[in-house]
Amino acid sequence: MSETGLPTTDGRRLIAAARRRDLLFAGIGLAVLFVATAVLLALVLDLVLTGAPHIDLDFLTSYPSRRASRAGILPAWVGSALVMLVTAALAIPFGIAAGLYLEEYAPRNRVTDVIEINITNLAGVPSIIYGLLALGVFVYGFRLGETILVAGMVLALLVLPVIVVATREALRSIPREVREAAFALGADKWQTVSMYLLPAARPGILTGIIVALARAIGETAPLVTIGALTFIAFLPPPPITAQPPFVSFEWLGSPFTVLPIQMFNWISRPQAAFHELAAAAGVVLLVMTLAMNGLAIYIRYRARRLLG
Amino acid sequence: MAGSLPPADGVLASGIRPSPEFLARRRLKDRIMRGLLFAAASLSVLVTLAIVYVLASESLAFFRHVGLVAFLTDTQWTPLFAEPHYGILPLLAGTVTISAIALSVAIPAGTVLALYLSEYADSRLREVVKPLLEMLAGVPTVVFGYFALLFVTPLLRRLFPDLPGFNMLSPGLVMGVMILPYIVSLSEDAMRAVPDALREGAYALGYTRLQTAVRVVLPAALSGVTAAYLLGMARAVGETMVVAIAAGQNPNFTFNPLEGAATITTYIVQVSLGDVAYGTIAYQSIFAAALTLFLLTLAFNVLGFFLRRRFREVY
Numbered sequence: 001m002s003e004t005g006l007p008t009t010d011g012r013r014l015i016a017a018a019r020r021r022d023l024l025f026a027g028i029g030l031a032v033l034f035v036a037t038a039v040l041l042a043l044v045l046d047l048v049l050t051g052a053p054h055i056d057l058d059f060l061t062s063y064p065s066r067r068a069s070r071a072g073i074l075p076a077w078v079g080s081a082l083v084m085l086v087t088a089a090l091a092i093p094f095g096i097a098a099g100l101y102l103e104e105y106a107p108r109n110r111v112t113d114v115i116e117i118n119i120t121n122l123a124g125v126p127s128i129i130y131g132l133l134a135l136g137v138f139v140y141g142f143r144l145g146e147t148i149l150v151a152g153m154v155l156a157l158l159v160l161p162v163i164v165v166a167t168r169e170a171l172r173s174i175p176r177e178v179r180e181a182a183f184a185l186g187a188d189k190w191q192t193v194s195m196y197l198l199p200a201a202r203p204g205i206l207t208g209i210i211v212a213l214a215r216a217i218g219e220t221a222p223l224v225t226i227g228a229l230t231f232i233a234f235l236p237p238p239p240i241t242a243q244p245p246f247v248s249f250e251w252l253g254s255p256f257t258v259l260p261i262q263m264f265n266w267i268s269r270p271q272a273a274f275h276e277l278a279a280a281a282g283v284v285l286l287v288m289t290l291a292m293n294g295l296a297i298y299i300r301y302r303a304r305r306l307l308g
Numbered sequence: 309m310a311g312s313l314p315p316a317d318g319v320l321a322s323g324i325r326p327s328p329e330f331l332a333r334r335r336l337k338d339r340i341m342r343g344l345l346f347a348a349a350s351l352s353v354l355v356t357l358a359i360v361y362v363l364a365s366e367s368l369a370f371f372r373h374v375g376l377v378a379f380l381t382d383t384q385w386t387p388l389f390a391e392p393h394y395g396i397l398p399l400l401a402g403t404v405t406i407s408a409i410a411l412s413v414a415i416p417a418g419t420v421l422a423l424y425l426s427e428y429a430d431s432r433l434r435e436v437v438k439p440l441l442e443m444l445a446g447v448p449t450v451v452f453g454y455f456a457l458l459f460v461t462p463l464l465r466r467l468f469p470d471l472p473g474f475n476m477l478s479p480g481l482v483m484g485v486m487i488l489p490y491i492v493s494l495s496e497d498a499m500r501a502v503p504d505a506l507r508e509g510a511y512a513l514g515y516t517r518l519q520t521a522v523r524v525v526l527p528a529a530l531s532g533v534t535a536a537y538l539l540g541m542a543r544a545v546g547e548t549m550v551v552a553i554a555a556g557q558n559p560n561f562t563f564n565p566l567e568g569a570a571t572i573t574t575y576i577v578q579v580s581l582g583d584v585a586y587g588t589i590a591y592q593s594i595f596a597a598a599l600t601l602f603l604l605t606l607a608f609n610v611l612g613f614f615l616r617r618r619f620r621e622v623y
Contacts, residue, residue: 015514018516018518018519019516021516021518022516022517022518022519025420025423025424025428025517025518025521026424026428026517028420028424029420029421029423029424029425029428029429030424032417032420032421032424033421033424033437035417036417036421036441036444036485036488037440039485040440040443040444040447042455042459043447043451043452043455043459046455046458046459047451047454047455093348094348094351097344097345097347097348097349098345098348098349098351098352100345101342101345101346101348101349102349105342105345105346106349114353115349115350115352115353117613118352118353118356119352120609120613121356121606121609121610121613122352122355122356124539124542124543124605124608124609124612125359125546125602125605125606125609126542126543126545126546126547126548126573126601126602126605127546127548128546128548128573128576128577128598128601129359129363129546129598129601129602130359131576131580132362132363132576132594132595132598133355133358133359133362135580136362136365136366136595137358137362140586157355160351160352160355161352164352188334188335188338189338189341189342190337190338190341190342191334193341211446214446215446217448218446218447218448218449218450218451219448219449220448220449220450220548220549221449221548221549221552221573221577224548224577224580224581225576225577225580225594226580227580260448260450260549263450263451263454264450264453264549264552264553267450267453267454267457267458267553268553275458278454279454279458282450282451282454285448285450285451286447286448286451289446289447289448290443290446290447292446293442293443293446294439294443297439297442
């Protein structure tokens with residue numbers, strides 16, 4: 001039948017076999033997707049089923065204790081919040097500024113190349129190496145000690161590339177006409193950047209900031225190396241005081257613990273009761289990071305819909 | 309005045325010229341901002357230099373006590389013992405074994421998933437899966453560690469009753485799932501960058517989706533996909549918490565995944581958790597271990613960077 005242009009029986013068999021393989025691969029793809037989802041689900045369920053019963057007001061307002069039934073995560077979440085404050089205060093301005101420079105100002109030359117390759121590279125350096133950087137430079141070199149300030153600084157360095165990349169991508173998606181229109185109206189570079197580009201890039205930058213902070217809040221290894229204490233039964237001095245000038249920065253120099261370190265500490269103990277507490281701390285941590293990532297995805301989704 | 313020349317610098321449409329002081333102030337501000345932004349961008353170079361300096365200077369002090377040959381060939385790593393040995397091989401063996409397990413999960417699964425998402429899945433499914441993968445990537449590593457030690461290891465013990473509580477298999481498998489999102493998202497980006505004309509040509513020749521995916525898209529995206537694998541490797545060797553929690557902290561010169569072993573990163577954690585004084589050999593040894601790790605990941609990252617740059621240039 002081949003002279004009619006229709007496939008021969010052999011040809012038909014080959015086509016049928018190729019189609020079967022095609023469907024088989026589609027099945028494998030779906031199966032992999034299913035397994036990955038199942039693992040994520042198992043992880044969340046295991047953590048929630050073990051940990052959630054332990055989460056109550058006492059758990060959130062108690063200090064860690066040698067007795068599992070009385071232990072809580074008060075210093076851990078306060079520590080996490082304060083460390084995040086430092087990280088955000090450093091990483092956000094520096095990250096946006098670096099992104100702005102590379103995308104809007106940087107001339108095409110070797111210096112720019114070096115900076116770009118360097119940022120790509122920094123994003124791939126293992127987090128524990130940042131911890132050793134902090135140990136060698138901040139803790140011993142600058143004699144800052146094992147404090148909230150150092151923890152915030154090291155996490156800021158760690159997530160800086162995330163904010164830089166997000167800022168650049170957000171700026172790149174702004175049409176060139178916006179810049180040209182601003183220049184045509186007589187605006188100079190900085191006016192264009194501050195009045196038109198930054199506002200237009202806001203959703204993208206915000207997404208990057210949230211993803212970066214979500215990563216910082218769950219990061220453990222670099223804080224272990226700077227010797228974040230794992231048994232802390234006190235709170236850092238409060239940032240707001242009753243006497244003028246009403247703000248105090250004493251907390252920056254305070255020893256601390258954070259949620260992931262507290263969780264690590266409880267996992268490392270042999271008793272099952274502490275493992276359950278670790279799960280509870282894990283639930284709190286997971287809820288925070290997933291909520292932050294979800295928010296970032298939502299902001300990006302909405303911004304994309306607005307742009308059409 | 310249609311067709312006239314554009315106004316000269318600073319002349320407003322109304323014809324009013326801003327005062328020279330205003331323009332000078334504005335120019336100054338512009339320059340200051342440019343300088344500040346440049347300084348922020350250069351900070352990253354400073355960070356790299358600081359990392360290299362810290363690792364190199366402490367390692368140098370370390371190698372004054374320990375020969376490079378002993379470091380690279382001794383099969384024991386016992387810095388905290390009375391008679392210390394400083395052979396990096398056991399730590400490297402642990403790192404390599406666990407990374408190999410992780411990659412043997414993440415690379416096949418990641419490639420299949422990326423091909424599926426880029427060539428088979430419709431856009432609605434992709435809209436659901438991509439955020440799901442981002443969520444997976446956002447889970448803190450310490451949570452994955454908990455999962456490896458207290459969920460996966462007990463599960464594996466039903467298969468292998470002799471499996472010790474600390475072993476390399478469980479953290480390896482969990483780490484594979486952990487780096488899966490990175491491999492999928494980077495490979496899929498590379499696959500989607502393949503021009504549709506190539507796909508259409510393949511379909512016109514009668515290729516099925518699978519044949520198109522494997523014979524046309526995958527080869528065309530190969531450098532980007534390889535870059536994704538390399539970044540996955542860099543992540544695997546540098547991962548700390550999963551391993552520190554679930555693989556044990558005993559330096560053990562073995563490639564058997566059913567045994568526990570320390571990796572480079574767990575050694576650093578172990579020393580950091582103890583009371584090691586500044587300036588001792590034990591203190592310096594974590595920097596020598598970290599330098600080894602840094603050079604490993606740097607090699608993967610640089611290779612990946614150039615591969616990705618190449619795949620960008622092709623189209």
